Amino acid sequence: MSDHAQTPVRFRADVLAVPAYRQGATPTEPGYKLSSNENPFAPLPGVLEAMTGAFDINRYAAAAMPELRAEIGAEFGVDPAHVHLAAGSVAILYQLVQAAAAAGDSYLYAWPSFEAYPGLGLASGAEPVGVPLTAEAEHDLDAMAEAITERTRVILLCSPNNPTGPALRRADFERFMARVPADTLVVLDEAYREFVTDPEAVRGEDVLAAHPNLVVLRTFSKAYGLAGLRIGYGVGDPAIFRAAASVAIPLSVTGIAELAARASLTPEARAAHAERVAVLVERRDRLAAALRELGLAVPDAQGNFVWIPEAEQGGVPDVLALAAEFAERGTLVRPFAARGLRISVGEEESLPVIIDLVRAHLAQRGGVA
Ligand SMILES: Cc1ncc(COP(=O)(O)O)c(C=O)c1O
Structure with a gap:
């Protein structure tokens, strides 16, 4: 029994059993x-300026944010329909697992990895399956491929892996993808992509087109230093993101975050x-x-x-x-x-x-x- 089991109202036992943070x-x-x-640098002056520019905070932001999605899409060579925004890439992780994996289904990830992964399926009742890293603290892609079952709906790959550091190599990624059923969603979580210097590392933009079941996640929180504003994105098939949007909390991305993200993408x-x-x-x-x-x-x-x-x-x-x-x-x-x-x-x-x-x-x- 966890220490917050004493609630004044009836709650789900499986939720109450989760240890308090x-x-x-x-x-x-x-x-x-x-x-x-986090990024130790203060925001760029141009980004701060954009945020304080004319913006009606008495209004909801226009949810579609087409310019920002087009700017991100251009980097991947895709149109804006392939780009999905959320209040942090962690929100997209929740959306995708919730949309794809119901009670009785499971989702797979390497472990240890991003601490949010084991909790992503709690609300829907999907079972988290963590596959131990290798002795070199890398994804054990063979063991992960062997762990795929009929019930696996989502596979999360973290490159570079938080907290251990190594990135997935492209050749290993491709070998792994060849073993994943075509109708199983694979999420390549590249929150730290900009810091990668290994020339053999997989890069989302290089592999996306070949895999319709792949979503690449990126964020403005790390390299762009906007962690406190909460804005991240996914790139992939528009139909996948329509499903994600169905379980998303509406209007979560603020107009200020949108302005900061756009100002972060100017050439300067x-x-x-x-x-x-x-x-x-x-x-x-x-x-x-x-x-x-x-x-x-x-x-x-x-x-x-x-x-x-x-x-x-x-x-x-x-x-x-x-x-x-x-x-x-x-x-x-x-x-x-x-x-x-x-x-x-x-x-x-x-x-x-x-x-x-x-x-x-x-x-x-x-x-x-
Ligand atoms: C691997 C990984 N993915 C996603 C995130 C979530 O980042 P954000 O929600 O700020 O975009 C983090 C944050 O630490 C992370 O380490």
């Missing part, structure tokens, strides 16, 4: 927030964002290298975060203790109990703090295999 340790001194894979804004992404990628690679020098088996980091595995995978013996030590220094990171610890790439000044802290932790506790 527990906030991580609260920092006791000023430090860095490296726990949510794209160039400025590309520069910032390059800074973060260099910082990420430096951080991963420094942690590896300490003897930690940090997997290939292709997002804006690095992963320290638990001891058996070449990392630290107690990730919760390490996260608590970070919190004592005012810095928030994301531990996954008995699995590992994810550190987002943030401010330059946070790097020596991270490295000193991990070094001191290892010196005190040991733990590197």
Whole structure:
């Protein structure tokens, strides 16, 4: 029984059985927030300006947002009907699982991966099936293909994988797709796509046309730094998005988010964002290298975060203790109990703090295999 089972009204037992969300340790001194894979840069001046421009917040936004959808579609070589907007790409994940998988059906994903995945089917009663990652912290695509059953309605692929870092390689993706029934929805979640530097990584725009059962998800939250505005998108077959829209909460994408997203796609804004992404990628690679020098088996980091595995995978013996030590220094990171610890790439000044802290932790506790 969970701690919020005592409700004054009758609720679904399966919903009440879900453990309540527990906030991580609260920092006791000023430090860095490296726990949510956010972008440390302030919004671009042009984006802020666009948001404060003439907009009637007493009115609902025009839901279709054709210009923004056309601008996104152009990047994929598709027309606006193939582009679906939502208040964050996480909203599209919910919509797709709800639209495709009912009670008795299931949906598949690698695990550990994005923490929202296991809860996507709760409302509809669809069963979440997490397939363990390989020892290299990558999707085990063979095991995932073998886990597909008659009941599988959706397969979620996270590239690069949050929280561990590696991206799917295109050849592996294609081999996997060849084993997926043509009527099963595959979602390629590319929330961190802009940070990927592996030339062999799959890229949604390259593979979409060949797979009518594929939806590619992207977001303005990470590389574009608009996490607080809540806007993300999917690209794929318009019929898939008509079904998604049927279960979507109407009018969720705000006009301000639309203006910010459009201002983020001008040539000048794209160039400025590309520069910032390059800074973060260099910082990420430096951080991963420094942690590896300490003897930690940090997997290939292709997002804006690095992963320290638990001891058996070449990392630290107690990730919760390490996260608590970070919190004592005012810095928030994301531990996954008995699995590992994810550190987002943030401010330059946070790097020596991270490295000193991990070094001191290892010196005190040991733990590197
Ligand atoms: C893999 C992945 N997908 C989707 C999201 C959701 O992003 P948003 O809803 O902000 O677009 C996140 C957020 O952390 C993520 O890590």
